[in-house]
Amino acid sequence: MNMIDENKLRELGFRGVAVIKKDGKLENAVLPDHLDREMFSLMTAIMFSSSETINKEMDFNIDIIRMYGHKWDLVIMKKDNYSFYAIFTKHNMPVDEIKEKLRKINNDLNS
Numbered sequence: 001m002n003m004i005d006e007n008k009l010r011e012l013g014f015r016g017v018a019v020i021k022k023d024g025k026l027e028n029a030v031l032p033d034h035l036d037r038e039m040f041s042l043m044t045a046i047m048f049s050s051s052e053t054i055n056k057e058m059d060f061n062i063d064i065i066r067m068y069g070h071k072w073d074l075v076i077m078k079k080d081n082y083s084f085y086a087i088f089t090k091h092n093m094p095v096d097e098i099k100e101k102l103r104k105i106n107n108d109l110n111s
Contacts (some may be wrong), residue, residue: 006030012101015072015088019079020045027083044086048076064095 009017009030018029024045026037051065065076068091075087075098089098 009105012104013090013093013097014101015090016086017088017102017105018044018086019083020048020086021083022049032088040086044074044076044084048078048084051076068092 009015016029016031016035018031018041019027020029020041021027022045024042026041029037029041031037031040047065051062054060055062063077067074071091072088073091073093075089075093075095076084077087077098078084085102087098087102
């Protein structure tokens with residue numbers, strides 16, 4: 001799998017994007033340099049798995065986790081049955097806009 005150019009991510013309003021397996025294995029990523037990639041993938045996998053358990057136990061239907069920062073937010077959302085996205089977005093970017101931009105990224109990766 002190719003990875004999208006970091007400049008293109010910035011144009012889309014993303015600071016970073018990662019595709020992470022549910023077991024915490026990092027599949028593909030462009031992340032800020034200061035992050036420990038392995039630790040980041042493991043921590044987000046724990047958050048994602050915990051949210052899936054809560055969804056199941058509480059009969060919720062929540063498809064994203066969002067942590068709000070001052071300028072950037074961390075958004076975690078399911079990609080498929082085996083992996084999820086962890087995305088650093090501009091603060092308060094609407095979820096529909098994030099999903100549309102992810103579609104553009106996926107199109108670029110698969111072309």
